[in-house]
Amino acid sequence: MDIQDHHVARGIEYLHEVANPPVIYRDLKASNILLDGNFNAKLSDFGLAKLGPSGDKSHVSTRVMGTCGYCAPEYAMTGKLTKTSDIYSFGVVLLELITGRRAIDTTKPTREQILVHWAAPFFRDKRKFVNMADPLLEKKFPLKGLYQALAISSMCLQEEASSRPLISLSDPNYDPPDDIKDPLPITVPNIDIETRQKETEGGEEQLQQKEESS
Template structure:
């Protein structure tokens, strides 16, 4: 079955010699092998197949479990820096390269961990951009599925934006706009440069990581999905992602498109502007859902300032706030076709991220 369904290694070597060999060919070849799999032994075989495709920039290293256990002091709880639905992330240190890394140990229970592992290795082996996290390597020893990334010193956007502890300084307006711009540029690369396009499908504040200078990088590509090809405008798939960030058409019908990512970006951008969570059950019922709270306010210019994060203490350009809210509102349109392309969002954010001397007063509006 494998010989008749998959393209052979010799075929891959053959197309490598032609000018037509590109990421699309490598991607489709690996994707077909992933779609076949059910068993653990095939999972291991596929993980190995991924690194055999010469055109794909493979992770620098395939680690043993022992190496990563040593790097994290046997996955010491004190080195735990994050925890999500798919596993735990530890801060680690690789002695032989003198490198601080982030080590994500996926949950070994169920097939979902394997799917995320394969999707992540596949995606990050094919896409390269300053606003996408760099995958250093991985481990597929036995039932272990571990991913090793560059370490992002400032953690996630969520940690600097939502429910701040008293000792943490809130992000200023222009840092917020710079982060939004960089995150949008990462999406733009996935949508417009990757071939075929990739739909991220899990855009949220906790998946936007920040380096020493607060430049953002998208992480967690376990839910990434190949975008539509052949003139189609969407792909149909089971609904996955995080409640509060999913586009309505995707949540209702399973129809996924790049415009679904644009909606999710709109939710996060509204979080960046307002300092409010997408879903916050501690607030009054009419304010629990961020988008539902914001929609009536979008229609009344006099209420725009109510949507600015109180932690900004009024230190933002009023024009910039109004323009940012306009961008968020466009991204959050109910109909996917009326949302802007992410490239247009990037263009708008490039202007919003430029520092001005504008004073925060109504006379400037």
Template sequence: MQGNREFLIEVLMLSLLHHPNLVSLVGYCADGDQRLLVYEYMSAGSLEDHLLDLPRGKSPLSWFTRMKIALDAAKGLEYLHDKANPPVIYRDLKSSNILLDHDFNAKLSDFGLAKVGPVGDKSHVSSRVMGTYGYCAPEYQRTGQLTVKSDVYSFGVVLLELITGRRVIDTRRRNKDQNLVSWADPIFKNPQRFTELADPLLKQDYPEKGLNQAIAVASMCLTVDASTRPLIGDVVTALTIIADGADIIESVDSPSEPSPSRSFSYMNKSSGSDRERAIAEAKEWGTSARTTAMSRSMR
């Protein structure tokens, strides 16, 4: 059941948008004041069901399953931002809106709050602030100005949930630890503390460098200045390598600042030269992010 406007938006969006990482609309019913949407069946439920507040005895998601889910969600956003015409801002990315099939392939669902993005020379669209508390980008909450970078912030929150196994807002914790992003922020600035962000349920069963890479991506997505957040296409490139288990962060100093908004080469696994170039660029991005985090911690 949902309001007329959200119902019509979702029917329209799902009728026009088609991608392997977006849930498909099977049908809908509008009878009087009753509204019903029928999605394709996603047998494993939502990401929230498998990540947050697990019942005793339920196995946690493995590290690489988490990174695969993150990559799938990022690919869904990339389609909305870069390939849909006109571009679409999802506006309600959260763990409960990421649905999973029996192989843990992830698809974005619930497009009732989605909005057509800025076109032409416009930098943003203005909108009444909607979404879920904790996932909304700070500039959107403050001004109502919506861009694709607002979705990138929300993605950073979901990625941080995947890394930590913690809810974005958890009132059962101490006051200073209730907001996930606020709790993680000082740790972002000190790479020596990165392991504190890893979900204890993983029992240290993750690649240390892969953890560092994922934290670097989350940190850049969650920067307060929207202009310095990476484009979602950059995130897809980095997560493709992380999900593959490739070693892209090494202990070398980089004098340059990270450039998250520049485009990486598209990774085409059928082309060795493209893949090598993408890995080299992602390595530069990852090491620059870590160097910047270190310099911030010393200020």
């Protein structure tokens, strides 16, 4: 990961592991990451942030909000929000940086519009990893670095929430299961892009109206 990714990870780590009670950011995406004068990444827009589960609770049940293309599959389908939901979103942002593609891009052919769908076949074959790199890099990058970045992204994008790592990816206590120590195929729910975008926009408008009236 580059220095911006590191700062984003530290920000999420603070929300998840230092804040008490923990905070689930819920809307981690490229446009919510700002850069200061020294190109240090800063998280912005905490309008959708949610306090995490406490006590013996494993999740927070809430209306599905956020941005299509970044939502974890289990959250998108059930409304059960956990810290691993942010981990999934982090994996999407990292994949955007690696590939130079957007999480959702309706200008591309149908099969390539959802970044995670497009990437899934490449994750099945390490020999194709180089084809995932942003073409603007003109293949001028260390292969080992590319493999490591894709491995992290793949672990974050695991369909099973329990298989995703903590945001402290360098945590020596984290030992990924044998079947994900190498990047694996990843899946996301089949979501109609236009419908989901309308639902998200409508939800954000209602949330804003509620906040203005309170």
